[in-house]
Amino acid sequence: MKKYIVKRILGIIPLLFVVSFLIFLFIHLVPGDPARLIAGKDADLQQINAIKHQLHLDEPLYKQYIDYMNNLFHGNLGESIKSKVPVSELIGERIVPSLELSLLSIAWAMVIGVLIGIISAIFKNRWPDNIGMITAVSGISLPNFWLGLVMIQIFSVKLGLLPTGGIETWKGYLMPSIALGAGIMAMIARFTRSSLVQTLKEDFIRTGRSRGYSGLTIVFGHALRSSLIPVVTVAGLQFGFLLGGSIVVETVFSFPGMGRLLINSIQMRDYPVVQAELMLFSFEFILVNLIVDLLYGFLNPKIRYD
Amino acid sequence: MHNLLNVNNLQIAFRKRKKSIKVVNGVDFGISKGEIVGIVGESGCGKSVTSLSIMRLFHDTSGEVVGGTIQFKEKDLLELSEREMRRIRGKEIAMIFQEPMTSLNPVMKIGKQLIQGIMLHLGLNREEAKQQAVEMLKLVGIPRAESIMNEYPHQLSGGMRQRVMIAIAMSCEPELLIADEPTTALDVTIQAQILQLMKKIQRERGTAILLITHDLGVVAESCDRVVVMYAGRVVEEATVEELFESPLHPYTQGLIESVPKIGNRKEELYSIPGHVPNPEAMPNGCKFASRCPYVMDICREREPQLVSNNNGRKQRCWLHQSIKEEERKTIG
Numbered sequence: 178m179k180k181y182i183v184k185r186i187l188g189i190i191p192l193l194f195v196v197s198f199l200i201f202l203f204i205h206l207v208p209g210d211p212a213r214l215i216a217g218k219d220a221d222l223q224q225i226n227a228i229k230h231q232l233h234l235d236e237p238l239y240k241q242y243i244d245y246m247n248n249l250f251h252g253n254l255g256e257s258i259k260s261k262v263p264v265s266e267l268i269g270e271r272i273v274p275s276l277e278l279s280l281l282s283i284a285w286a287m288v289i290g291v292l293i294g295i296i297s298a299i300f301k302n303r304w305p306d307n308i309g310m311i312t313a314v315s316g317i318s319l320p321n322f323w324l325g326l327v328m329i330q331i332f333s334v335k336l337g338l339l340p341t342g343g344i345e346t347w348k349g350y351l352m353p354s355i356a357l358g359a360g361i362m363a364m365i366a367r368f369t370r371s372s373l374v375q376t377l378k379e380d381f382i383r384t385g386r387s388r389g390y391s392g393l394t395i396v397f398g399h400a401l402r403s404s405l406i407p408v409v410t411v412a413g414l415q416f417g418f419l420l421g422g423s424i425v426v427e428t429v430f431s432f433p434g435m436g437r438l439l440i441n442s443i444q445m446r447d448y449p450v451v452q453a454e455l456m457l458f459s460f461e462f463i464l465v466n467l468i469v470d471l472l473y474g475f476l477n478p479k480i481r482y483d
Numbered sequence: 484m485h486n487l488l489n490v491n492n493l494q495i496a497f498r499k500r501k502k503s504i505k506v507v508n509g510v511d512f513g514i515s516k517g518e519i520v521g522i523v524g525e526s527g528c529g530k531s532v533t534s535l536s537i538m539r540l541f542h543d544t545s546g547e548v549v550g551g552t553i554q555f556k557e558k559d560l561l562e563l564s565e566r567e568m569r570r571i572r573g574k575e576i577a578m579i580f581q582e583p584m585t586s587l588n589p590v591m592k593i594g595k596q597l598i599q600g601i602m603l604h605l606g607l608n609r610e611e612a613k614q615q616a617v618e619m620l621k622l623v624g625i626p627r628a629e630s631i632m633n634e635y636p637h638q639l640s641g642g643m644r645q646r647v648m649i650a651i652a653m654s655c656e657p658e659l660l661i662a663d664e665p666t667t668a669l670d671v672t673i674q675a676q677i678l679q680l681m682k683k684i685q686r687e688r689g690t691a692i693l694l695i696t697h698d699l700g701v702v703a704e705s706c707d708r709v710v711v712m713y714a715g716r717v718v719e720e721a722t723v724e725e726l727f728e729s730p731l732h733p734y735t736q737g738l739i740e741s742v743p744k745i746g747n748r749k750e751e752l753y754s755i756p757g758h759v760p761n762p763e764a765m766p767n768g769c770k771f772a773s774r775c776p777y778v779m780d781i782c783r784e785r786e787p788q789l790v791s792n793n794n795g796r797k798q799r800c801w802l803h804q805s806i807k808e809e810e811r812k813t814i815g
Contacts, residue, residue, distance in 0.1 A: 380585040386540055387580075388573035388600045388651070398599070402590050477590055478635045 178474075185467050189460070196459045197249075197452075201242050204451055210234075211258050211446040232258060245452070255449035257442075264453045267438065271422075272457075274344055275434035278353055279419035286358035287365060287412055294369020294408075299396060301374055309366060316363025325356040325429040342431035353430045357423055361415045368411050372404040379403075405476050413469035417462040485513030487556065487659060487691050488537070494550035495532050495715075499763075503549070506762050507532055507715045510551070511789060514659065517689040519682070521702040521723075523738070524712035527759055530695045533712075534661050537693075538578055539568050555659070574604040577652035581664035583645035587636040593620075594632030597651055604655040619650040623680055642673035646680065653684060660684075663695045678705050699742050703727060711735050714760055714770035717789055720797040731798040733775045769801065777802055 212228040213220070229235045233244065248255060254264035297309035332352065333341040339348050376382065377400050385399050422436030435454060442450035473480045495507035507529040514520045522530045535541060536548050539560065553560040555576065560568065572578075580586045588596055597616035601607055607615060613632075620628035623646040636644055645665060652660055662681065666674035682705055685692055694706060702709055702723065709726045711719040711734065719732040730736045737755040757774035760766055766773065772782040781801050789799045798804075 380580060380582050381588045383540060384580065384586045384648075384651075385588070386572070387538055387578040389569040389571070389603065390573075390599075391569060399588055399591070403588075479589065479637050 182467075182471070185470075189463050189467075192463060193456065193460060197246065197456055198242065200452055200455045200459075201245065202238075204448055204455075205238060205241075207446070209446045211448060214445055215258065245449075254453045257450050258447045259442075259445045264449050267450060268435070268453060268457065271433060271435050271438050274432065275420070275422050275436070278350060278357065278432065278434060279416065281350055282354040282358035282419055283361065283412065283416045285354065286362035286415075290362040290365030291369050291405075291408065293362075293366040295373060295396060295401070297366065297370040298373035298377065299392070306370075310370070313363040313366040316359045316366075319359065321356045321360060321423070322425045322429050324359055325352065325426055328352045328355065329429070342429075344433065349430075349432075353426055353432050356426050356429070357419060361412070361419075364411055364415065365408055368408050369404065372407045373400055376400045376404045402476055406473060409469055409472050409476065413465050413472075417465045420461040420465070421458045485515040485518075487514050487516050487518075488693075489513040489554040490533070490537070490551070491554070492551040493533065493536065493548065493553065495529070495536055496547055496549045498545040498547070502763075504762050505549070505715065505765075506546075507536075509789075510712070510715070510717050512710045512717060512720060514691050514693055516658065517685065517691055518708065519685055519692045519694060519706045521694045521696060521706035521709045522712060523696055523699060523702055523709060525697055525759065528712045529715040530697075530712050531663055534578070534663050534693065534695050537661060538572055538576060540572075540578075570604075573600050573652075573657070574655045575657055576659045576661065577655065577657040578661040578663065579645070579648045579652045579665050581667050583641050583648055583668060586648055587644055587651075589636055591635075592632065593634055593636065593639075593647055597632075597647075597654055600651060601654050615654065616650075619654045620647070622653065622684070623647070623650040624676075625650070642669055642676065645669060645673075645677055649677070649680060649684070653688070653690070656688065657690065659691045659693065661693045661695070664697070665694070666701060667696070667698070674701070675704075681705065699738060711738070714765070715762065716770060716799065717797070718771065718799045720789075720795075722796075725796060731796075731803050732771075732800045733777055733802070734771050737774075769799075 210225075210229075212225050212232060212234055216225045216228055226235070233241060236244075245255070254268075256263045257267055260267075293309040293312060297306040297313075300306045328339075329341050329352065332339040339352055340346070343349050373396070377396075379400075382395060382400055385395050390398070420435075422434045422439060424436040424440045426432070427434045427436040428440075435457075439451065439454050441447075442454065490510060490512050493507055493510040494505060496503045496505045498504075510529070510533055512520065512522070522533065524530050532546060535546070537553055537555075537560065539548075541547060548561055551561075555571070560571070563571070587593070594613065594616055597619060598609065598612045601612040601615050602609065605612070605615070617628045617632065620631060625631055625643065625646055631639070631647075636647070639647065649665075660681075665681070666677050669677060678701060681692060681694075684690055694701070696702060706723050708722050709720065710717055711726075711732065713734050719726070719730070719735045721731075726735065727739065730739055734755070737753075740753045741755065743752055755774055760770055760773065766783070768781070768783040768786055769775070769778075770786070772778050775782065779801060787799050787801050787804055789797050790804055791797045
């Protein structure tokens with residue numbers, strides 16, 4: 178097990194190399210020129226070239242990449258072209274709120290989603306199931322920015338209970354996390370339901386019933402664990418996306434997270450910031466996948482990593 | 484009357500697109516304490532459904548008992564509440580199933596699966612339950628019982644898993660063990676061991692066993708009494724010796740005839756011609772009439788009753804029941 182984890186973590190390194198190269202390539206393929214954006218509309222070619230030279234953007238691409246990677250290995254992510262602030266500092270400010278928001282969103286979405294899924298599976302095709310699945314379909318269908326705006330209208334504008342944006346208090350996290358988690362909750366509810374319905378048909382469930390276990394013991398003690406594998410898969414993927422920050426929801430709530438930093442940097446063609454953010458997302462995604470894989474082994478003892 | 488279980492006129496129906504289809508119609512049999520009774524019949528004759536109905540395990544199916552009584556000791560199991568029934572399942576009546584590969588919880592250690600039921604029914608604490616569990620595993624002949632407690636089902640072979648199933652079933656010392664095709668999925672050599680084990684348990688613990696099988700070899704080897712089912716009905720009941728020596732019902736005769744015999748070098752094996760009637764379109768008379776070599780006019784018109792002679796032997800066949808002479812015209 179330990180050996181497996183170490184192997185997987187070591188495997189991340191070459192993967193990140195490939196990812197870094199692809200990101201670098203694609204960023205520079207995107208049309209637009211940071212030098213021109215910095216110089217402004219009225220700048221002439223000479224000024225632009227001077228800025229380009231200053232930013233080493235006039236060097237061949239491979240050399241820029243090698244320089245970048247060289248700096249990266251020395252722990253230097255470079256500095257923002259636009260604000261001249263070190264990239265590590267920019268991201269450092271943003272990553273904690275983003276991480277908190279992601280964790281909060283996935284946590285409530287999992288708890289509520291799994292609960293709705295269980296209730297729906299137990300009362301399959303009866304009214305609790307119908308209500309649960311209507312909730313789930315709504316959660317998937319309602320766009321999260323719309324949900325965000327409606328909540329602002331009700332809870333901030335009309336009732337004045339919650340702030341419209343910012344994260345000065347914990348209240349600032351509530352509405353963004355609901356907007357972000359609703360769709361995930363819905364998806365988890367549906368996966369839990371279908372997986373549990375399937376498990377409840379298994380032979381070993383009949384064995385459990387033949388031993389006189391109550392319905393609750395059967396569901397929670399016997400069926401649930403086997404049903405969670407697809408749920409964990411979905412939750413892991415969704416969590417990966419959440420970590421990337423949600424551009425739309427963060428914008429609606431003026432949330433100081435990674436998503437807004439990313440969109441601003443892309444608009445400014447702020448290459449070092451975009452590069453660092455995307456690499457961080459890749460790394461987080463890979464890490465979440467590793468955790469999901471380890472959870473498989475915990476949920477199903479047949480899946481063992483040694 | 485038998486002193487442990489009496490099934491009277493049991494009728495079971497399945498709902499299919501709002502229609503109710505009877506798959507078991509008028510099944511009667513009984514089991515006395517410490518007896519091994521076999522129910523034989525081909526697939527679809529209703530034997531498994533009958534066994535499930537005793538445990539009331541129609542969960543998640545559309546099956547339903549629509550008539551009759553199932554008397555277990557003093558109680559009619561069909562009258563009990565679900566809560567009362569749960570106290571009987573696993574404690575007084577236990578069950579083992581055909582599929583040892585899938586009947587154990589794949590994500591739970593063997594020990595825990597055993598201990599859970601023991602704690603539930605016998606009210607022991609974890610330590611005592613654990614001891615009882617190890618003892619049960621030893622009883623069913625599992626070597627290194629202590630270490631098996633910490634293993635998962637997929638680490639065991641099919642025969643071992645069926646032994647574990649038996650250990651689980653026997654762990655609360657039930658009075659009746661229902662075994663639904665317990666050896667069908669196993670290798671022949673393992674089959675014999677499992678049957679031996681079940682007989683040993685019956686001998687040592689006095690547990691009555693209801694053995695559901697399609698295999699006459701299994702019946703001959705282990706049962707005291709045999710109930711033969713065909714198309715949802717009991718067609719014959721006899722002691723195992725009587726049944727193999729002089730089967731009365733033509734269906735039983737056909738079944739015994741179909742068992743391959745060593746030394747018989749005929750090219751083709753015998754099989755009863757025709758098919759089991761579709762439960763949605765049951766013929767009026769005897770359900771076996773269309774396949775019976777001795778069929779008479781009356782067989783197609785009226786269904787014979789299950790008739791018992793003085794020493795408890797039963798058959799449902801016009802050949803052995805008095806009918807008026809003019810009706811007894813054989814049609815080739």
